Amino acid sequence: MESVNELIDFLDVNTRLDIKTLALHHVLSLTGSFESRKLLLSNPKCLSCLIQLAFGKEEQKSINKDAFFSLINLSADEIDAGQMMHQNSNLVQMLLDYILDEKSQFADTACAILSNLSRGKKNSQIIFDKYFTDSNNNSEKNAAVSLAKLLQVFCTEKFNITNNLDYLGPFICNLTQLESVRNSILNDLLIIQRLIPYTTYNRSIIRRGGLIGAIKNCCFNYDYHQQLLLSPDIDILSRLLLPLAGPEEFEPEEMEKLPDDLQYLPPDKEREVDPDVRTMLLETIMMVLCSRKECRDYIKEKNAYVILRELHKWETDDKAKETCEKLVQILIADEPEREYENLHQVPVPGDLAQKFYEFETKELEKNFQ
């Protein structure tokens, strides 16, 4: 403990460069383990020094970089992340400002720290409430960042020439745990239009996965399903199905029914490579599918079935295959009676619920064997 405190003392901005560099190296390697992270955070000086070193414009680049990496590691656990925000209330603001400056050299690491900090719902709530401007009353808080601005930066290619800001994807995904964030995204057609093309963004799985997670979260707001699905300006179904579609050819009459984006795909068309992301896409379609008759009708009419059929033949991941099966079952089943239209809200009798629960547990165990 004492030695750690001594080490932290060397992180002071005014320490001689060679000693500071060495001390920072040690701290960085310490942040790799769970116990030493607790130890480091127990001394408030550690965090404030690291922040100073990370953002310090006078520091050498390698110092900035190591300090940023230490912060990534420190924020890896949800509880620590909460503690960090509590210890230093400026951290999030500094990170946000840093990311929004297109010349920031380590903006990617800053994004990664934010993505770590925001992982738990509670932490997301703190970040959003405290550091984001409310679209309704800007004046109350002096925070300068709006969600719209952040999303716009995310969607601007080459906003920062040396950083691609992919980790904003998971950060945005984390923020969409909050209903207010979901609503402000869903209420702005333009934002959705800009975001959804990233479901097929093949340069970065981080960005793509984060974005698809965010879309999935947004689909928890059932009231918006019809708008998302049926408005030709958004056409979310194409964007969810396209990553699931392969190079298979369909008969002309089957093809014509598909959304435009899915017609005449080339023979080198590849599916989403990550099975977890495929599952997420399928679950998102499932959510949209379940809520209303109109949505089911639309998805059926758009011939989503043939894409899922081919995916099922091809799929090798158990979880994704199972999700695909469930989805197809709803798709080909008879339409439920009017009062049970929203499948999310169908009451399940207690004894059946118990049975379902047991069945699921068994299935889960099977997967882990």
Added chain:
Amino acid sequence: MEGKTIRQLKWDPDDTPKEKAIKLKDEGNLYFRAKNYSQAVVSYTMALKEELDHDDDLKSTLHQNRAAAHYHIKNYRSSLSDCVFARKFNPKNIKPIYRGAECSYELKKFDDCIKWCDMGLEIDSEDAKLRSLRSKAESEKKSHEKEKRKKEMVERKRNQTFGKIWSLIKAKGIEVQENEKMFFSLLENPANSQQKRVSISSQNDCELNWPVIFLYPEMGQTDFIEEFSENSIFSDHLNVMFSQSPDWDSQKMYNPSSIQIYYDNRKKGKLMKIDHQMTLMDALRKEGMIIQMGTPSFVLLKKITFIKLVSIRFNLNF
């Protein structure tokens, strides 16, 4: 040159370049309002030739106005380049951005259109016109891309079929005069667009159906068989074709038993007999049989007359 006289009248020799430019701009605006867009372009262009050094606002306006004039006479490319300049001299001006988006849309550059819209929306994220144009561009882009993929698929399919036909021909030991590339272009654009081309049989994908020409040099007549399956024999066709005497054979001299079929042996330069019971494929594989223009041709003569015609060469033009 009426415009010129007006302009000269207005000009005061003591005008500064800026004053001249403003006068020319006003003149351009007058033409613009009178819907005389090309004359408006001339005025704005002359205004831009004045020395306007640092007057970026005026330069921006002039480019923006010229962009508008160009747009109305459908010079979308020129308009677009003016939009770029108008924006450069005044980045906060939303008008040339909107115009730039419109031009890109007209030029079917939907990605560019979306970029212009986004530039404008950065200035005013609520601009309804830009938002709706952006939506329009997105959906146009989709159908545009779909059509493009469709075209590519059709082409791919066609090339596959052509490749298959070509390899079947080679595998069967049939000679054609053209090389692969020329043969493809022949299949793609036959000399006569109504003309049938060699195709793969729908029943058996290793079997070809050929268009075949029968020539009757004695009578100056030809017959065209659109689909001659390579596994069927000549007599089948002859029996059907000559079940009734054709109009040109008033003397009824041609019938299946009086006809002798020949092919032109190009290596030996003479006509060689073909048996009526022979399949088309066997005939096509004969020594010296070279298919020209993708269409095999055969010479049909009355058996008795052949001797007289032995030395005749045929120049086939079709």
